[in-house]
Structure formats: structure tokens, C-alpha cells
Amino acid sequence: MSLTLRRNRVVLDMPHTWTGRMKAQARRAGYRLGPMAGQAKVAAAHRIEDARYWAAPRLDHAAHRVEDQIAPRVSALLIQAAEKMYPTPAKSRRWPIMILLAGLALGAAGYVFYRRNAQQWTDHMKDSASDASQWVSEKTDQGASQVSEDADKVANKVADKANETSRKLS
Numbered sequence: 001m002s003l004t005l006r007r008n009r010v011v012l013d014m015p016h017t018w019t020g021r022m023k024a025q026a027r028r029a030g031y032r033l034g035p036m037a038g039q040a041k042v043a044a045a046h047r048i049e050d051a052r053y054w055a056a057p058r059l060d061h062a063a064h065r066v067e068d069q070i071a072p073r074v075s076a077l078l079i080q081a082a083e084k085m086y087p088t089p090a091k092s093r094r095w096p097i098m099i100l101l102a103g104l105a106l107g108a109a110g111y112v113f114y115r116r117n118a119q120q121w122t123d124h125m126k127d128s129a130s131d132a133s134q135w136v137s138e139k140t141d142q143g144a145s146q147v148s149e150d151a152d153k154v155a156n157k158v159a160d161k162a163n164e165t166s167r168k169l170s
Helices: 016-085 094-169
Strands: 002-006 009-013
Touching: none
Parallel strands: none
Antiparallel strands: 002 009
């Protein structure tokens, strides 16, 4: 028996007598083990069948759970993701223009009311000023007549005193 290297493989060289004996022993072992292998095959087939009977209802139950509970949630998540992916539509420019025009209209109306109110106020002030000047002139006239009356009284008193004093002196 020897080991040799052929084409990067190690080969065991055995004499022909050994190989013949080994083949015969392998054949006898095959005849003995053949029925046991058949029985093992039948036993394995029964075990596999039992495992399939055990696993089938569990897989069916799991499939129904996925269909009833998990799939709707996954579907909802996918729908939300799709909605977020859609591009937003261009915003309408109608509203800002409408608001701008409404603001301009309100501003114009406010200006018109202001001008009208200012004109009314000016007219009112003119009227009040003329009333006030009329009142002042009346008061001035009253004051002047009062002063004139008072001056006349004082002058009369002074004249009376002067006359009295001149009578006493004469």
C-alpha cells in the first residue's frame, strides 16, 4: 500500500488482493444493511407525514392571521407611503388675487368714506368756528356794554364826589 500524488490528488494504491476483499465485504454489508435501510426509509416517510399533519393546520392558521391582521396594516402603510409620494398639485393663484382685490376695494371704500367724513368735519368746524366767533363777539359786546355801564357808574360817582367836595369848599 502506498500514497502517490497524481494530478494534484492523493491516491491510495492498494494491492489487488485487498481491493477484492474490500469489495466482497462491502457487498455483504450491503446485503445485511439493505433491509434496515428500507425500514429506515419507511420510518422516515411516516415521520415526515406526521410532521406534515402537525404543520399543515398551523400554517393554515398563520396564513389566515396574516391575511386578517397583518395584511390590512401593511396595506394601510403602503397606501400612506403612496400618498406621501404623490407630488402636491400646484397651488391655485385665484385666492391670493381675490384677497388682493378685496383689500383694494376695502381700501378705496375707506378712502371715499374718509374724504367724505373729512369734508363733513371741515364744514362742521367752519360752522362751529362761526358759532364760536359769534358767541365771542356777543360776549365781547356784553362785556363792553358791562364795562361801559360800570365806567359810567364810576364816572357818575366820581362826578358826584367832585361836586360834593366843591360844594364843601365853596
